[in-house]
Amino acid sequence: MLDIAFAKPVLPKSGALALLLEQDAAAGSPTAALLEAADAATDGAVSRALATAEFKGRRGQTTTILAPGAGLARVVAVGLGKLAELSDRHAEDAGGHAPPALAREPAAAVATVGLTGAQAASVALGAALRGYRFDRYRTTEKPEDKPKLAKLAVLTAEAAKARDAWTAGRAVAEGVFLSRDLVSEPPNVLTPAEMAERCRKLESLGLKVEVFGPKEMTKLGFGALMGVAMGSACEPRMVVMHWNGAGTGKGRKAAKPLAFVGKGVTFDTGGISIKPAGGMEDMKWDMAGAGAVVGLMATLAGRKAKVDAIGIVGLVENMPSGTAQRPGDVVKTYSGQTVEVINTDAEGRLVLADVLWYCQQKFDPRFMIDLATLTGAIIISLGHEYAGFFSNDDTLSEQLRAAGEATGEQVWRMPLGEAYDKQIKSDIADMKNVGGRPGGAITAAQFIQRFVNGKPWVHLDIAGTAWSSKDSAVTPKGATAFGVRLLDRLVATHFES
Amino acid sequence: MIRLHIAASAPEALATVVPLRAGAPPPAPAAAAVAATGFAGHAGETCEVFAPAGRLLLVGLGDDVAGEAGWHAAGARAAAALLALPRIALDATALVPDQATAFAAGACMRAWRFTRLKTLAEPDAPRLAAIDLLTRTPEALAAAWASFARDLVAEPGNLLTPADFAERLALLTRHGVGVAVLDRAELARQGLGALLAVGAGSAHPPLLAVLRWKGRGTLARTAAPVAFVGKGITFDTGGLCIKPAAGMEEMRADMAGAAACAGAMLALAQRDSPCPAIAVLALAENATGAASYRPGDVLRSLSGRTIEVVDTDAEGRLVLADALAWAVRRYRPRAVIDLATLTGSIVTALGHHRAGLFDSDPALAEAVAAAGEAVGEPVWRMPIGPGHRADLDSDIADLRPRLPGRMQPDACHAAAFLREFVDDTPWAHLDIAGMEQQAEASDLHAVGPTGFGVRLLDRLVAMRFEG
Numbered sequence: 008m009l010d011i012a013f014a015k016p017v018l019p020k021s022g023a024l025a026l027l028l029e030q031d032a033a034a035g036s037p038t039a040a041l042l043e044a045a046d047a048a049t050d051g052a053v054s055r056a057l058a059t060a061e062f063k064g065r066r067g068q069t070t071t072i073l074a075p076g077a078g079l080a081r082v083v084a085v086g087l088g089k090l091a092e093l094s095d096r097h098a099e100d101a102g103g104h105a106p107p108a109l110a111r112e113p114a115a116a117v118a119t120v121g122l123t124g125a126q127a128a129s130v131a132l133g134a135a136l137r138g139y140r141f142d143r144y145r146t147t148e149k150p151e152d153k154p155k156l157a158k159l160a161v162l163t164a165e166a167a168k169a170r171d172a173w174t175a176g177r178a179v180a181e182g183v184f185l186s187r188d189l190v191s192e193p194p195n196v197l198t199p200a201e202m203a204e205r206c207r208k209l210e211s212l213g214l215k216v217e218v219f220g221p222k223e224m225t226k227l228g229f230g231a232l233m234g235v236a237m238g239s240a241c242e243p244r245m246v247v248m249h250w251n252g253a254g255t256g257k258g259r260k261a262a263k264p265l266a267f268v269g270k271g272v273t274f275d276t277g278g279i280s281i282k283p284a285g286g287m288e289d290m291k292w293d294m295a296g297a298g299a300v301v302g303l304m305a306t307l308a309g310r311k312a313k314v315d316a317i318g319i320v321g322l323v324e325n326m327p328s329g330t331a332q333r334p335g336d337v338v339k340t341y342s343g344q345t346v347e348v349i350n351t352d353a354e355g356r357l358v359l360a361d362v363l364w365y366c367q368q369k370f371d372p373r374f375m376i377d378l379a380t381l382t383g384a385i386i387i388s389l390g391h392e393y394a395g396f397f398s399n400d401d402t403l404s405e406q407l408r409a410a411g412e413a414t415g416e417q418v419w420r421m422p423l424g425e426a427y428d429k430q431i432k433s434d435i436a437d438m439k440n441v442g443g444r445p446g447g448a449i450t451a452a453q454f455i456q457r458f459v460n461g462k463p464w465v466h467l468d469i470a471g472t473a474w475s476s477k478d479s480a481v482t483p484k485g486a487t488a489f490g491v492r493l494l495d496r497l498v499a500t501h502f503e504s
Numbered sequence: 505m506i507r508l509h510i511a512a513s514a515p516e517a518l519a520t521v522v523p524l525r526a527g528a529p530p531p532a533p534a535a536a537a538v539a540a541t542g543f544a545g546h547a548g549e550t551c552e553v554f555a556p557a558g559r560l561l562l563v564g565l566g567d568d569v570a571g572e573a574g575w576h577a578a579g580a581r582a583a584a585a586l587l588a589l590p591r592i593a594l595d596a597t598a599l600v601p602d603q604a605t606a607f608a609a610g611a612c613m614r615a616w617r618f619t620r621l622k623t624l625a626e627p628d629a630p631r632l633a634a635i636d637l638l639t640r641t642p643e644a645l646a647a648a649w650a651s652f653a654r655d656l657v658a659e660p661g662n663l664l665t666p667a668d669f670a671e672r673l674a675l676l677t678r679h680g681v682g683v684a685v686l687d688r689a690e691l692a693r694q695g696l697g698a699l700l701a702v703g704a705g706s707a708h709p710p711l712l713a714v715l716r717w718k719g720r721g722t723l724a725r726t727a728a729p730v731a732f733v734g735k736g737i738t739f740d741t742g743g744l745c746i747k748p749a750a751g752m753e754e755m756r757a758d759m760a761g762a763a764a765c766a767g768a769m770l771a772l773a774q775r776d777s778p779c780p781a782i783a784v785l786a787l788a789e790n791a792t793g794a795a796s797y798r799p800g801d802v803l804r805s806l807s808g809r810t811i812e813v814v815d816t817d818a819e820g821r822l823v824l825a826d827a828l829a830w831a832v833r834r835y836r837p838r839a840v841i842d843l844a845t846l847t848g849s850i851v852t853a854l855g856h857h858r859a860g861l862f863d864s865d866p867a868l869a870e871a872v873a874a875a876g877e878a879v880g881e882p883v884w885r886m887p888i889g890p891g892h893r894a895d896l897d898s899d900i901a902d903l904r905p906r907l908p909g910r911m912q913p914d915a916c917h918a919a920a921f922l923r924e925f926v927d928d929t930p931w932a933h934l935d936i937a938g939m940e941q942q943a944e945a946s947d948l949h950a951v952g953p954t955g956f957g958v959r960l961l962d963r964l965v966a967m968r969f970e971g
Contacts (some may be wrong), residue, residue: 330960383911385854385911386908386911386913387849387853388853388854388886389913389916390892390913391891392887420967421853422854422884423856424857426857427855430855444851445852445854445938446852446854446856446857447849447852447856448853449854450855
């Protein structure tokens with residue numbers, strides 16, 4: 008991660024500088040203080056260049072000026088729009104402009120003069136998030152092609168306040184990076200066992216981590232999860248992560264924990280109902296739900312969130328083989344309900360069925376939120392701008408929607424209902440695992456709802472949002488870690504003591 | 505279609521239906537006979553007696569009559585039991601308006617069938633064609649106009665061309681609705697380039713039908729009208745981007761949005777709604793032909809916007825673009841609501857149990873959703889994100905109507921496209937693909953058209969625009 012420090016707003020003597028400027032900053036905006044200093048040092052060269060480039064400071068507008076003088080290697084102007092309308096998300100987006108624009112400089116500064124300390128921390132978060140890169144497997148990249156930016160000084164008059172806010176921001180960025188790393192890892196490296204090992208490393212953050220293998224899960228009766236796993240040479244795992252941050256001071260009763268459950272199919276071939284070859288490589292990210300849960304738990308621990316939370320991930324690989332599950336098989340889930348497997352490529356809901364039932368039975372949580380790259384139908388429904396969610400709890404739904412709005416990880420509620428539930432009736436078992444093309448994401452949610460035992464619950468279908476094919480303001484293309492910031496915000500806003 | 509009459513008495517009805525709660529006393533003349541049958545008024549129970557005063561059918565409601573759905577079911581059961589009689593009466597004298605409306609709607613839904621094209625006599629064919637509703641609830645009449653829309657939807661593509669559709673609108677003039685039809689020459693003169701392009705490949709030229717209900721009282725004089733806009737593709741082959749053969753016959757129903765708008769206008773007129781309303785129906789056949797429009801063509805729409813055609817099977821949004829622009833320019837309506845069997849994407853998203861609702865105005869959207877709930881035509885609000893709109897940027901024109909490739913949120917894209925043509929008018933778009941027909945018979949419906957939207961639009965006007 009970018010090494011971020013907060014410092015007083017003084018014009019640097021050398022190196023690169025990003026100036027975050029309000030729209031029409033020349034008219035005496037507080038954001039223009041360092042612009043004026045730069046002009047004074049360069050004989051007005053910076054302002055002249057900005058005028059030539061017709062830089063107005065509209066939100067998202069950027070202009071780069073090379074070697075304007077006074078020892079500066081480059082000055083990047085980033086527009087903030089109107090300061091009065093600047094939300095945290097806008098501040099993050101502004102920070103996000105820094106890493107690509109300053110990539111060639113090993114050290115740089117971002118001037119956030121005129122912004123509050125909290126906004127300066129948001130700028131730092133945006134810069135950190137945008138600066139992420141997964142280059143573990145690049146061995147021949149030329150040094151000059153690698154981004155060099157390693158240290159970023161955020162210049163602010165409220166450095167102490169910014170540092171305070173950044174404590175949490177940094178934990179968020181670390182959780183996001185952990186999640187992006189896991190999702191980016193290729194499937195031959197990140198098997199269920201390997202992912203469980205990486206979860207175990209979270210013990211260093213103060214989490215308690217339990218790992219269940221095939222023996223334990225078979226003994227418990229996880230017929231659905233084990234049915235998916237049995238075609239693969241890689242053993243399945245279930246990992247339970249506990250964060251106890253609420254504390255148990257005098258006179259305080261332990262509250263029920265929050266629970267987050269993730270689908271972790273480390274590679275999904277579709278099984279015997281095998282997928283077409285084109286694009287199958289994307290199925291390495293079919294564990295992004297689990298990746299988000301792991302990243303979230305790391306974030307909660309990293310910022311010492313005052314909450315008790317459980318994170319559970321069901322980790323399997325879905326393979327076709329002589330021992331693989333067949334279409335037509337009937338499996339008995341941990342809940343006792345039976346499922347006719349019509350399509351072995353609808354495996355995520357089978358994994359979640361057992362893990363959710365275990366979660367509610369073992370921990371009696373205040374609510375359960377599951378995340379899964381579950382259906383293509385949700386992509387055809389909403390595209391890549393919103394994750395779809397389903398819930399039996401209107402209050403929680405509204406809280407989640409607002410958290411999405413605040414973090415930019417947007418969610419859109421989709422319906423549930425008896426008419427949809429009927430689509431998964433089976434002739435031979437309690438239910439079948441697919442309900443046909445119409446309402447495909449909804450029938451998947453109906454299936455999952457049969458395993459939440461009436462507990463307050465949200466199902467997030469993140470198939471369209473877990474991976475991005477293009478760069479966005481704070482997320483380089485690739486793994487997005489969708490869910491980490493959303494759920495961290497939900498917890499921070501509503502559920503911490 | 506099923507004729508529905510509001511009446512104080514029904515001398516021509518051959519039987520009278522009386523809904524009864526569990527344990528409620530049956531009508532006095534038949535009490536003894538009913539008692540002998542052991543009828544207790546359970547939900548789903550029926551009991552037919554031939555009382556001295558005439559033939560009676562009692563329909564059980566159970567203890568707790570379950571809202572809209574319960575009354576629909578009761579009405580449908582009554583109709584199902586009496587299908588052999590040409591005319592029946594529903595005794596709704598003890599019901600509040602919402603109950604009477606839903607009860608009548610259930611009976612009309614179940615009674616409807618389409619037999620016009622059957623020439624061989626079927627001995628047990630249902631004959632029920634008229635229902636007398638004993639109540640003073642004019643809003644119940646919308647159910648009959650839903651069956652008018654169902655007739656249109658059921659008509660095959662060879663018998664319901666754009667011109668045939670326009671002719672069927674003569675019925676509206678008899679109810680006081682103004683009907684004007686713009687022919688191809690007039691469309692060309694006015695510049696409806698998108699609608700003309702879609703209709704270019706067909707031997708049956710495209711038309712724009714404009715229906716106008718003036719309203720009454722103060723609103724008629726002072727209020728801008730509410731506008732309905734309907735997609736009326738009388739048959740959709742897909743054009744040069746031709747559809748697969750399997751299932752193509754269902755594309756006769758691709759005018760269900762226009763049919764619903766026409767039905768709703770009839771409902772407003774018949775109950776003498778104070779609210780002025782217009783409906784603009786874009787009627788065209790999307791055929792393959794030597795003059796067909798092509799993928800890659802750039803069209804100039806009525807709004808002036810240029811459109812790059814990506815897929816000739818995304819024709820609905822093109823004809824709607826011109827119809828919406830025409831409606832908002834010509835009438836400056838206070839709100840515009842369009843109905844269209846628009847995308848397969850919405851079927852993947854919401855299946856066959858809810859229509860997709862997109863909007864530019866949250867208050868209007870909430871009113872549409874509330875009206876849908878109230879009449880049992882449920883909808884679900886869907887998003888138009890900035891990214892959906894950005895996806896529509898074209899390299900060569902102002903807009904492209906859709907993106908190539910299968911895994912696209914095409915319903916969102918279509919809605920983002922349509923929004924470009926309504927200016928600042930509060931707008932709601934109902935993607936009713938998947939709701940206009942049903943593949944299997946249910947207790948409520950025969951196989952085929954549902955008339956989805958007629959009752960919703962009528963109720964929307966009643967709830968939001970008549971105050």
